[in-house]
Amino acid sequence: MPDQQRQPDGHIGSLVISALFVLMGIIALYDTTGYSDRDSQVFPRTVAILMIVTAGLSLITRFLHPSDSGGFGTGTWWRRVLLIVAMFAGCLAIPHIGFLASGAIAFAGGLIAAMHDRWTPITALLYAGSGAAVMIAFFALFRYVLHVPLP
Structure with a gap:
């Protein structure tokens, strides 16, 4: 299989983590529906929506353009x-x-x-x-x- 068609294996972890963050954002957004005070919903909802959007963009980007770069890399x-x-x-x-x-x-x-x-x-x-x-x-x-x- 040519290199441009080969799917690198390193992007699978990024896809899984992005999907988990989308799921956690949806759960957090759903959790705010039980808050009795509307003022206390603003910050958690904003963070949950931002988490869904950014993790969704990461998921789409990694899916469309898989790459082995990024991730944990080397370190202690x-x-x-x-x-x-x-x-x-x-x-x-x-x-x-x-x-x-x-x-x-x-x-x-x-x-x-x-x-x-x-x-x-x-x-x-x-x-x-x-x-x-x-x-x-x-x-x-x-x-x-x-x-x-x-x-």
């Missing part, structure tokens, strides 16, 4: 695991230790997973300070501007 497995564990730990910790402290857990885990350069004391202070500023800004935005009750 522990970084991927650390990022997922940090996100779950932050989510599970919110009811117990609050928004800011659980955000710090998720931010620190994600930062350690993403940092490929050598750590220096100045880099650590800079990242800790900028992370704290971002988390405090989000806390203030949600609590005082949007009036979202946070733990």
